[in-house]
Amino acid sequence: MSIKDRLAAKAAGIGSNPRSPRPEPEIPSRPKTAPGQLMASLPLLAEKERELEVLRTRLEELEVGAAGGSSDEIARLKKELADAQQSGAAIDIRLLDLHEVPGRRRHMPPEKYAELRENLRHNKLIHPIVVLPRSEGGFEILSGHHRTDALRELGRESVRCVVVDATTEEADEGAFFANLMQSDLTDYEKYVGLKRFQQTHANLKQAEIAGRIGISQSYVSLLLSYDRLPNAARAVLEANVGIVGATAAAELASLSELGKSERVVEAILQVSVGKLDQAQAVRFAKDGDRTKVTKPLATTFKVKAGKTTWCDVRRAKNVMRIEFQSEEVAQSVQDAIKRTLEGLASAARGELRDEES
DNA sequence: GGGCCTGTGCGCTTGTAATG
DNA sequence: CATTACAAGCGCACAGGCCC
Incomplete structure (x- = not known):
C-alpha cells in the first residue's frame, strides 16, 4: 500500500486519476473552490450547513439593521435557526469536550496533516466535525480526527460540529464503511x-x-x-x-x-x-536467499578507429543499437551484419532440428 | 561525445472473477 | 473461505531520438 500513498501524493492535483477520483474531504482547498466538489462527498451535512449559513447571514443582516427587517422576522429566523441546529445541523462545541475512540482514526501522512493544519490556520473549516453524544458527557469524534488535532494545535477553543443520532455500534460501522470507501486508507x-x-x-x-x-x-x-x-x-x-x-x-x-x-x-x-x-x-x-535485484543492465561497447569512435553499440535485453558516424558506413555495415545474421540464423535452425530429433 | 527530452516497458499495486 | 489468474492503473527508469 505504500506505493499507493506515494502515488496518491504524487497524483494529487492531477485531475484524471481513476483510482481516487474523490477530492480529499478533510482538506478544504480554498473556500472559493469548496461548494461543488467538496459537498459531493458529504452531501447531507453540507446541504444542511449551507441552509444554516443562509439563515445566519440573513439574521445577521437583519440584526445590524442593514436589511431593515421587522422584529417578527428576526424572531422567526432565530427559531428556524435553533430548529435547524437541533435536527443535527452544525453547532459549535468546545474542543475539550471532544473525545477520540480508538480504531476510528484514519491514517494521514505527516505532510498531508501539515497541509491540513496550515489550511485551517488561514481558512475556515468547511466540513464540520461529526460527533456522537456520550452518556458520560462530551462527544465522541466520528469523523474529523485530524481536523480536531489541527485546531487544537492552532490553539482554537471550539469547533463547528454536527451531532448525529446513532448508537455507538452504528457509529462505528458508519465510520468504518465511510472510511473503507476512502481509497487512501491502507x-x-x-x-x-x-x-x-x-x-x-x-x-x-x-x-x-x-x-x-x-x-x-x-x-x-x-x-x-x-x-x-x-x-x-x-x-x-x-x-x-x-x-x-x-x-x-x-x-x-x-x-x-x-x-x-x-x-x-x-x-x-x-x-x-x-x-x-x-x-x-x-x-x-x-x-531466504538474499534478494538479488535482477536489473538487466544495458551493455555497451565502442569500437575505435584510431582515436575516434567508429561505432557505438548498446544492448538492452533483446534490442541492440549500433550507431555509426555516417549513414554510408551504416549502410555498408548493414550488409555485413545481414550476412552474419543469416549465417547465425541457419545455424540456430540446425540446432533446433537436432534437438527435435 | 554527451546532454536533454520523450515515449514506453517494467514492476508494483489494487481489485475482480474463477476455481479449488 | 482460500487461492490463483488476470486486468488495469500508476510512476519511474531507461531506451530511443534528437540536437549541439
Whole structure:
C-alpha cells in the first residue's frame, strides 16, 4: 500500500486519476473552490450547513439593521435557526469536550496533516466535525480526527460540529464503511476495521461482509490475511500501517503457516526500515536467499578507429543499437551484419532440428 | 561525445472473477 | 473461505531520438 500513498501524493492535483477520483474531504482547498466538489462527498451535512449559513447571514443582516427587517422576522429566523441546529445541523462545541475512540482514526501522512493544519490556520473549516453524544458527557469524534488535532494545535477553543443520532455500534460501522470507501486508507487499516466489524458480527460470512461494503469476497479474504501473520509481524505493521499491502500480507501469512514465521517477521522488519520492498520481502521469507535485484543492465561497447569512435553499440535485453558516424558506413555495415545474421540464423535452425530429433 | 527530452516497458499495486 | 489468474492503473527508469 505504500506505493499507493506515494502515488496518491504524487497524483494529487492531477485531475484524471481513476483510482481516487474523490477530492480529499478533510482538506478544504480554498473556500472559493469548496461548494461543488467538496459537498459531493458529504452531501447531507453540507446541504444542511449551507441552509444554516443562509439563515445566519440573513439574521445577521437583519440584526445590524442593514436589511431593515421587522422584529417578527428576526424572531422567526432565530427559531428556524435553533430548529435547524437541533435536527443535527452544525453547532459549535468546545474542543475539550471532544473525545477520540480508538480504531476510528484514519491514517494521514505527516505532510498531508501539515497541509491540513496550515489550511485551517488561514481558512475556515468547511466540513464540520461529526460527533456522537456520550452518556458520560462530551462527544465522541466520528469523523474529523485530524481536523480536531489541527485546531487544537492552532490553539482554537471550539469547533463547528454536527451531532448525529446513532448508537455507538452504528457509529462505528458508519465510520468504518465511510472510511473503507476512502481509497487512501491502507490495507492494514481496512483489516483493522474489518476485524472489529467481524468480531461484533461473528455470524456474518466473508461474502456477506463484502456485500455490505461493496467489495469482493476475495478482497475481504485478502485483507483478513493479516490476521494469520505472527503477532510480532502485526506489531510492526501496527506502527507502520502502510508498508505491506494485502496481497503481500496474504503471501507472507501463508509462508508463516508453512513454518517460516521467523523469516516473515524478519522480512516485515526489513520492509519497515526500507531495506526491502514488499515483493522482496516475500522472496526473502520464501527462500531466504538474499534478494538479488535482477536489473538487466544495458551493455555497451565502442569500437575505435584510431582515436575516434567508429561505432557505438548498446544492448538492452533483446534490442541492440549500433550507431555509426555516417549513414554510408551504416549502410555498408548493414550488409555485413545481414550476412552474419543469416549465417547465425541457419545455424540456430540446425540446432533446433537436432534437438527435435 | 554527451546532454536533454520523450515515449514506453517494467514492476508494483489494487481489485475482480474463477476455481479449488 | 482460500487461492490463483488476470486486468488495469500508476510512476519511474531507461531506451530511443534528437540536437549541439
